Amino acid sequence: MTTSSTSTTANGVANAWLRGEASGKNEWGVTDIRRAEGSEDLTYPASTVVPTTVHSSGFPLPTLRDAPPLPIDTVLPAVASALADRGVAVVVAAPGAGKTTRLPLALLDAPWRGDGRILVLEPRRLAARAAAEQMARLLGEPVGRRVGYRVRLDARVSAATRVEVLTEGIFTRMVQDDPSLEGIAAVLFDEFHERHIGSDLGLALALESRAVLRPDLRLVVMSATLEAAPVARLLGDSAPAPVIVSEGREHPVTTAHRPPRDGVPMALAVANAVRSARREHGGDVLVFLPGIAELQRVRAALEDEPLDARVELLHGSLALEEQDRVLRPRTPGARVILSTAIAESSVTLDGVRVVVDAGLARVPRFDARSGMTRLETVRVSRAAADQRRGRAGRTAPGHCIRLWDEGQHASLPERPVPEILETDLAPLALELACAGLADATALRWLDVPSAGALAQARALLRDLGALADDGRVTAHGRAMAALGIAPRLAHLVLRGATRGMASLACEIAALLAERDIFRREAAEHDADLATRVEALRRGDRGGVDVARLHRVREEARALRRALPREAHDGAEDLEAIGMLVALAYPDRIAQRRSGDAPRYLLRNGRGARFTSQQPLSRSAYLAIADLDGDPSESRICLAAALDEAALRSAMGEQIATVRDVEWDDATERVRAREVERLGAIVLRERPLRDVEPGDYQAALIDAVRRRGIAALPWRESDLQLRARVAFAHRHVGAPYPDVSDAALLANLDDWLGPALGEARRWTDLAGIAFGDALLAPLPWAARERLDRLAPTHLEVPSGSRIRVDYSDVAHPVLAVKLQECFGLTETPRLAEGRVPVTMHLLSPAGRPVQVTQDLASFWRQGYFEVRKDLKGRYPRHPWPDDPLAAPATRRAKPRGT
Template sequence: MKALPIDEVLPALLAALDKGGNAVLVAEPGAGKTTRVPLALMEQKWLAGGKIIMLEPRRLAARSAAAYMAETLGEKAGERIGYRVRMDAKAGPRTVVEVVTEGVLTRMLQADPALEGVAAILFDEFHERHLHGDLGLALSLQAQSLLREDLRIVVMSATLDAAPVAALLGGAPVIHSKGRAFPVDTRYAALRRNGPLEPAVGKAVLEALREEPGDVLVFLPGVAEIRRTARWLAEAGLPPGVRTAELHGSLPLEAQSLAIAPCAAGERKVVLATSIAESSLTVEGVRVVVDSGLMRVPRFSPRTGLSRLETVQVSKASADQRRGRAGRLAPGVCYRLWTEAEHAHLPEQGKPEIMDADLASLALELAVWGVKDPLELNWLTPPPEAAFEGALTLLQSIHALDAAGKPTVSGERIARLGLHPRLGAMLWAARSDGAKLRLACELAALLSERDMLGSQHNVDLQLRVDALRSAGREAAAQRVKAQAEQWQRMLEATLREDGFAGEAAGGGREVTLGALLARAYPDRIAQRRPDGRYLLANGRGAVLPEQQPLSRFAYLVVCELDDAGSEGRIRLAAAIEKSELENELSEYVTKEEAVEWDPAAAAVRARRRLRLGALTLSEGPLERPDPELVADQLLQGIRQKGIESLPLGKSGAGLLARMRLMQRHSGDSEWPDVSEEALLDTMEQWLKPHVYGLKSLSDLSRLQMTGILTGLMSWKQSQELDEQVPTHIVVPSGSRIPIDYSDPESPVLAVRLQEMFGLKKTPSIARGRLPLTLHLLSPSQRPVQVTRDLASFWEHAYFDVKKDLKGRYPKHYWPDNPYEATATNRAKPRS
């Protein structure tokens, strides 16, 4: 084997692992870590017949690494060097090094937490920080701590902040290796992106083909940009002998392998790739990199429960990885379509996927592992609390977890399938019927791949199923069919292992696509509103693009929805009948007897409803509502309206005012609190017994509020109230005059001035603590003086008032000495 830079540090790595510990290996691009480290470990005594598992984030990298190592040993993949990825595996009894993708390790740990027969786990390209990579490391560390102290763990990367990882691995040594890279000339903003991305990229590619030798590797954010750039180049005209090739995760592995294979003699290629080509792969013949500086990452919103792909700028670490692709085989050139000043402001590292991802799969794996709180494990970056709680809620809604957060029988089976829990729940629900299971597997495969109909604007998922079943040998259709068949075989094997043999063989009643899809998306069952928009079972709004055939259906199941604004735009959905919701999904439907206050009607409404989350499937009147609930809701309506909604009348309002005044001035803590706040707070005690049988504010007119308020006082307090805060007072003329308590702080006695002759002191109430406010009236009942000091009035103001009144009312009695005069309620005192 030819020498590689990694060879210089292999002795230090082997020494660290020989002591039984962990290690962190930081090796620059081209050092040879991916293919040389596993081969070196194969010769170690501590292996003792055990296996080495190496994780690669991507399927193509896993297969390529295994094939290269096997070739180094003069073998083919599947002998001492093997691999396991989704839909493909080559490994046998002689396999010592097994290269797997990250989800495979999770399945291995769940099946055997002690990982018997595994001596070491290598996490390659860990800087990419994929969700399953973080999960796999957390589970491996716990397995090592509790069950396998002899298990070795090595974390490897080209661009990694090693210190936190070393600390996580228990203070593991950090070993650095230089890379083997040829110089790369970096050219910034050769063709700056002022407009659409594809022309800028295309012009840079054509310039590179003119000016530089070798193949060109182009980094673009997604498949749509790859296809548009390929069209632009085709229309612009590539030089003779130059072809384009796509490289992205949704391609079949054979097509991916073809893209990285060397060209035939005299031929050049332009590889249009996503970030799949950043690391672990050597694309043969590449001497030029054109980097758009963009990548597409999933972002999950706990607020909406939806994921979306978001185009973001690359980090400096990713940009350096991309640049390094141009210098793997010879000196190269990197065209960066941004400025050097912009580069200085790029983030150093990309965000770990765990920070923004849908955590449903992770939460289910932890539950099956036996962990309720993720902080029981050691993480480089712990899962965000809000997103994790949202994941638990989803898992309970699809019955993968019970109310206590433990995995159900179906939850354990769903986890073993390795699908997103939503799709796993759909497959498990279809297990009892062969036709259902076939359709469910087709749906799962369709939803896991790119849309078969591409730019088709019709959002009906049924069209995709029909297209899949009628498709010929098209690559996309064959890939989806193969995936569906694999999942069907997996589930049937799981059923046989668990004693459900034959359950999926038969054919039951016809099942619709919508009813199956609802098992995966019960929270996204949608009901059409009167204005044509939709309401989802989770309470969010949704709208269909215009002129959709599905818009005639009252109910949909939405499986793809954007996360824009308060109402998402439906991207993919299927129709479902109301009868299917009530019959096929009866466990999601609840019967509700609702007794509620209707503010508009100012009355209690009792309704019987059939509900599915936020949706009301049917509604009608409830004939015999619980009287207790009706009374409670009526009180709630009174609270909203306030005490003025009660039919107090003049007498009730006066009694309430007198009671409030007595409460303030009595000095007795035993007096009932009749403030509005206290009365509203305690209506259950003093008012509720009187409102049974009433349903509206208008019904309250039947109440005798004076008697109800009097009931708040004891007999003694009632007597004291009449004595100290009377309704009337007898004035010197002998008249019984009512007291106005509308202002409890200043009760008013409105009395004709002549009736007060002979009284020297202002009358008072509440044990003499509160003098009345006297409104002294003329013979025509008009106020001539307001005072709370009668003596001062007689002394100072009376004579001026007398002069005026005597002129206007000459037949009335106006004595010179009001103290000695006889009070009268007539024009003159009786003789």
């Protein structure tokens, strides 16, 4: 491959490299990105390609320098045979087996390779560079000859390169630019067990290329802790792909579980384990921690007491030169290397004899409700713990200290959750659209991405202009994908460039892509992105992480070079930062709420706040780049001030002017206004005069729907009528409607709407006869019949009209004094004789003495027991021997009788 070819573009930044616009080349023709960016002058001495020889395993290998036998050597012939016969293979080899560096070199002389290149995909830039450099050393050549690498912002390749180590994102761009992968003989997916979304997508695209365009393309999936069977089924067509296993690691590793005592901080527990390891085992110590903050805390804890080793940090945010210093130390002496998961695989740290594992990892988790991806600290999987343990046995017998007990180890998940199942799918959706794949299920996946998460991602991409309404990628979307950064940030850069703010947009995108350049203490008191831009330009040292600042500058320069030549910087006013951030995060534009507290209303209707007074606290509008995702009210972590003019400039097409007639809970009335609105944010409003009555009614009905039927100001007579209708509905049915709360809520427009009239306020509802509203839909005959079916009162023998209680529609109640029923032989019935009332026969004091639906039976049996109990208590009331013959009365006997 030549460095001027554009058919194998690695990513958007690499486009500039390959056009020759940003690349410097040494005398070997090796692309040297760091030279082009003004870093150290790296040149390579003359080197001779050593002829191919036969390895001790009997398989042809190039002559390797300082290459002792490794476990992988014994299975290389099997891998070569599988690729020659089937074209696919799964390789499972323990840490230290040598698969990353030996297997690609073993394939250099495979007959099927011809002049094609072998691509090796690594999940991390550090691993890619380390693997390429190790293979080049084995060949006795500089990196960039037969073995090269290509990672973001750094590449060593030349026309002579035949083994090229890439990161996964660069491979995705390569397939997008040339789905046939012309000139590529094989693709090796290393450390596939980590299941990054990039590796899943890369494998799916490679399988599609092999199935449709390149049946001769060889594919190998490799890992130390891979669950091989599902991968083999995915790679195979009619039968699973061959699985080749390299048993055992070269050097044994013992394991000890030492959980910290209760109350001991993790940093102190790790520091104690490190000191113990140095005393008991010697050698270098590699410590695994979840993130940079933990690395720094443990370093501080180790510095509290003298330590017989120097402490070094290793993480992905380090500059390449700093990573190199850790991987290839120039100073002799014992080391303690505090690392994130970056050292988990594909990296050999010579001298490491002990691994101390805190058992934690930081993983991205996407919250579909908030639209935010947050890093969460979780327990590692058993597979990851095994990978970490294996780092101690790469070059000699080792020891692993796990800061958890064996019971906890058994409860760890077997494998990590694939990233494709829990991360933001917007980048994936954009790549699929660029590949012309509207349906993700058209590809072969180990885990099919969620249809719901993809739909949400595509909705965002449509908002950013990356996808048309029909789901096809737009020219803007292709330009976004070519930049090789997150879709939101790519949109920011491209739109900023068209507005004459190319450099400012690149600076903002680089700042947002990197961890905050402010240290935690400074960041907590100032969430303003503008102060970061100023620090980036001035090089402020106070509160700034200088290493991160340099990385951001490097990224910003690379993005600027990747833009078209016509992009210009006519307007660089820092006040435009808010507008640019709004372009990237249109869903996180916020308006300050009234009051003294720094609380904001987001465009999506949710709340956000500053936890303390900030320089931005009084801003009328914000464009928020980072929130903590709290579902109640999110904490604002990073934002930029946004005035109304900038907001309109950024969101003009999305601002809607609507006639807004809605219920206002604060004033308990319908509010009619014309509103300029951006989602939940109201920009302008004025009163409406020409409002249709139906609009008022709809707003009132909406208020009732939210408050519930019970909130209506029912009069007693309305409630009784509603109960009678409910009785008729139960025992007769049509045309009497269901008047339960649920049914009335479902039909508010039908029964309540016509009764609202000129009502505008909640107090106006008190004048509405809700009972009449319930009867309004009934024909006149049905209303008349209701009086027969469910009369309001029943007359008893005393002449009294007693109200019927229909609260229990199954068993209406007639509560009446016993003496008023003398002579009543049968229980009164309702619903045209269908339903007997439940008689509550009362004492003279109004207390129930008998409940019955069979009055005749009561007179025969129960009456005499009641008479015996009550006659002495109420002597002035009649207690006849024959109640059916006695006159009914509501009065007591006169005194003295």
